[in-house]
Every structure is written in structure tokens, then in C-alpha cells.
Amino acid sequence: MAAAEPIPVADVTQSTDTDDGWHLSATLTRMAINSVPNMAATAFTREGFVTGKVVATIGGNGAIPVNSGTVILGLQLGCQVDLSEGGSLNAGGDIGITPGFNHGDPFDDIGPYADLNAGGSINLLPGNITNIGLGKKALKGRIGEIVVNDAHVKVDGCGGQVAIRFFATAMIDTDKSDDSVNAYGDILTL
Template identity: 40%
Template sequence: MNLKTALAIVAAAVVAAGLSNGPTAKAEPVAMNEQAHQKVSSDGWRLNINITGETVNSVPNLAAAANSREGFVTATATATASGGANPITDSLFILGYQLGCQSDVSAGLNLGGTGGLGIGGSFTPGAAPSIGPSAGIGGFVQTIVQPGVIVDLPMTNMALSPSGNASLSIDNLHIKADACGGDVTVRSYAYLRISTEASHTSFAIYGDPIKI
């Protein structure tokens, strides 16, 4: 065996060893507690919202970046309104996540997806989050937030139906925080707002916080 052949064999062995380090560890999805809340508006509407079937799957960062965190979230939120004295003239029901980063981050947020038509949102520190049509079958949320700041990430929304019902569901959506030097903690929320000629009522429920 000549020197050139020997070096080629050694190089091939090194490459093979690098490719056979075993699969990357994968966390199991964590089932979160169900949440529910009831409220009666000033003009008699009985309002109910809940979050069920929520799981959070924190996974190793795909880019192996020390300052990025990512996971996948699944949840269903429902809302009902009944019994009010005045007709509902406007309503909004939102399912989303709040995200907090511990340290060493800067500003900006974008929400998008890999195909199809859905509802998306955007956030810039100092401005209110916006929601509107966006691409997204396999959606994702990517954010950079300032130290100690908590931001709302609305992921889907709808108005109540004429019968006073609404149901929102997200399944295995990607949530990601970049440029965070410390822990990243998320918690789900469901928000309901209704308006009548006599009153405006808003309230929300929140899931348990969990690190990703």
C-alpha cells in the first residue's frame, strides 16, 4: 500500500466516523394542562373560552446555534357566547403564544409559512401586533426580542359565528426565537373580544409557561 492510498483510507474513515455519531436527541412533546374561563358581560352575554389538546415539543436547534431555541406547538381553543340582551355587532377570537427571552437580544418579529393561505401576524417593539392573510400550511414563528420583553405572537384568529361559536386549531406549528442569550419561555393564550351597542368586553386565558 503506497502513502497516497493509505491517506485516502484514513480520510474516508474520518468522514465515516463523523457521519456515524448517532441520531440527534429528540425531546418528547409535553402535554400541557387544559385551561378554561367564564365571564358574564355587563349586558348579559355568557362567555366561555378554553384551550385543550395543547402540546409543546422543544427540539434541538436545527442550525446548532447556541443562541437560538425552537419547538413545535399544537393546541385547540374554543369560544362560545350566549344569552345576551343586545346583538353582538363585532367579535374577535385569537389563539397565540407569548414568548419571553431572558437576555441579549434585539428587535423584530415575522410570522410566515411554507404554502397555502392562512392568517399571519407581525410584531415590532413599540407597535401593536397586526393580523392578516399570509402564506402558511406549515407555519412558523421566528422572533428576536429585547431583554426581558414579552411579546404576543397571534397565530390564528376568527370572528364568532352567528350562533356565537368559534374554534381555532394549530397543529405542529414551528415556533423559534433567535439571538437569545438566556432561557426562552412560551405560554399559550386565547383572547376573546365582543362588542354590542351597549358594551365592549375583552378577556383572555393563559396556558402554563414552559421553556423551549
């Protein structure tokens, strides 16, 4: 089975003005998701490669200096049905010859028999959402960026669809407050 073409994701920017007078923003660009057939060839694993870029900027002239800042790029993966607890299959049986003694012909109830029984269970758990970090960088000035090309992503033990979305966080710290802004890409299927 051939891999699909990467699916582009629309750019997104989120920003906020802090109480200290700074303008903080996070911009996600160059996002693409390339779903591929998983190496294990199992129905319960999804695999793909992702590309994306985040740029965090600190603008304005705040009243209190910025002590530190951080930019984070990551993914959120949503599993529809969690199968990670696994399941069990129980099979048993008995074979033999049954002697029969009815009031009629004793040979009517003699013969081979097979008694087979099977049972099993699958532990279905509610779906879940997991965050995966693709990069984290300290802001040394007013701008910082992280670029990821063809990062591998996989989800194991999941029944049903797997949703995927990029996220970015920009954070700053002053002596007065901590502020953050978060940007999220569109939700797609892995």
C-alpha cells in the same frame, strides 16, 4: 441530538358575564410543546413546534344583540437576555524585531517580539416578552374555534432560557359595550 417528546399543557377555561347579559368564555385544550434542537445549531436560538386548540363561546341571552365577535389563539415567548444587538470582537497585534541598546551587551535586548491585544463587547439587553399570533377568526354565531397542529416557533438572539405559554382571547361587541376574556396556559421552557 433527538427531539424530546412533546410536553402536554393542562387545559384551561376563563369566562365572564358581560354587563349586557352575555356569558363569554375561552377554552384552551390539546396544548403541547415540542422543543427540538435548532437547525442553526447555535446557543442563541430556540426552536420547537406547538399544537393547541381554542374554543370561544357566547352563551346566555343578552339584552343587547352581539354585533361581532373574534377569537384569537397565540403564544407568548419570554427571552431571558436579549442578544439581538450583537457584539463586537476587536483583535490587533504587532510583531517585529526590537533593537536594544543598554549599557551592557547590545545583543541582550535584540530579538523578536509579539504584542497582541484583544477586546470585545456584547450588548446585553433586558429580556423581553413577545406575542405571536397563531390564528384569528371572526365569530359568526355563538361558537368559534381555532386548531393549530405542529406550528413552528423560534426565538433568535436570546441568551438563557426561553419561556413559552399559550394564550386565547374571545371578544364581543354590542352597541353598548366591548367585552373580552383571556385564558393562559402554563408557562414552560422552549
